[in-house]
Amino acid sequence: MILGGILAVVAGAFIGLQNIFNRHLNEYVTGWIATTFVLITGSIASLLFGLILDGMDVFDFSGMKVSYWFFGLVGIGVIYCMMQAMKRLGPTKAVLIGVIAQLIFSLIFDVTGFLVLPQVNLKWVDILGVVLIIIGLLIFNMKSKVQTNK
Template sequence: MIQGLLLAILAGSLVSLQTIFNSKVNEHTGSWSTTTLVLFMGFAASLLFGIIFEGGGLFTLSHMKPWYWISGAIGVGVVICLTLSIRMLGPTYAVSVVLTAQLGCALLWDSLGLMGLDKVPFTSQQLIGVLVIIGGILVFKLGGRERQTA
């Protein structure tokens, strides 16, 4: 369990770091150029590490449902939407909203047992947890404003 938590923390840190890099690239190019560059570099890195760690078994894709192939296209949506939302909302607010939406959707998919997931019972504690996070984002976004005097 500890290893899973550490990997999740690392993943969150890397998403945050990638978000910063993507926004800096986007300052010099367009959103679609940024998305193309990010996903191409991800492809190149994945291919290299896959060959190193998995060798010839890298492309053994037995018993995979055909609709799982759209995950790459979903990645395009993730990068383009995040890049544009950062431009409009700023990095911290955009990532907070993205992570809350990610948590809410994961909770929904788990609770309904969608996409081949084991069905997990929905509890009021889970709902309260998501609502607390949403409340925290609202406090973060709206609570820090300084009052302007005339």
């Protein structure tokens, strides 16, 4: 449980860094080229790390469903939409809204058992947590507007 939490925090830090890098990259090339560049460099790095850590087992696709080959296409939407959102909102607001959307959709996917996930029972504290995060975002945005008006 502790290792999972640590890995989630590290992933969050990587996402924050990646978003900033993507935004800077997007200043020099179009969003589509930036997305392509990020996915290609990420794929190459991932393959190299996989080979180093897992050896040739990295190529064992036995038992994998054909539909899983297309799930990487979702990454195109993630990267492109986040770069465009940061261009319009700035990194902090774009990431905050993205995290809230991720939380809400993950909660919906867990509750409905979407894509054969184990179905989770929704508790009132889950809804309260999401509502509190949304209220925090609204307060954050309100604070930014007040500072801009001064």
